[in-house]
Amino acid sequence: MTKKKSKKRSASNNAAPPDTPVLFIDRCAWSNKLGEALTKIGAPFIPHHEKFEPACPDEKWLEAVGRQGWIVLTRDKNIRRKPNELCAFKEFGVIGFVLTSGDASAADTAALVTAIYPKLIRKARGIKPPAMFSITLAGAITPIKL
Template identity: 40%
Template sequence: MTPPAQPVFFIDWCLGKTVANTLLEAGACVEHHGNYFTPNTPDAEWLSVVGDHGWIVLTKDKGIGTNPLELQVIARANVKVFSLASGNLTRQQMADLFAGVLKKLEKFTTGNQAPFIAKVYKDSRVELWRNRTQLLKLLK
């Protein structure tokens, strides 16, 4: 599937509706996990669907970047993932952080080829964590 002109951010269940609503108010295109999947849908399952749609994952789930199965799904489905480096923020703090770096995320996605996993830090830094080459090696 061809990605849309404006990036679509897929909000993982663990971030909640506050992040989704705040990003919508900031002008982002947003899809929320709860609109497509149950809360207990395995990450490997929904990551594959998100990749098929060309959506960009926003999460705070640290396991997505370390679980071998999930890493392989990210690689195979060409998923772009942004994960909060600090998961111990309030929902509103997470929402404000993602809204504050929205333009950085959009620019980052155009400058980095999928698949990748990047970290979003409290100080608004966005840094590549696992790049395309590293992820695609997992498929060999």
């Protein structure tokens, strides 16, 4: 008698490899839908509110993120134009991805990030920090000059 294979995926099939970088979700990019979607694919992530107060200056959390080797996901398109934030980005070797379609819904953002997640991780692993990329609603990931 042969065993039937379950069609249900086990949690271990969704777990990211142990060396997968943590995705730090800036408060402007966070939604419960995004958290649920990342959990579903087994992506390690930390939302801003789990580590920092809402009013925490960006330079402070950028320092912590850079020191931890986490990858930033943000909607803040001006992060590269603000001198203090850009300085922290460079000084602490941050790798960041900027969602450039500000009008995307939480559901659209969650779908986009989970769809491009493997590509995002490959880009992050394949570049020397600091580095910044834009992510379009179509899923294109493009380097941003720092």
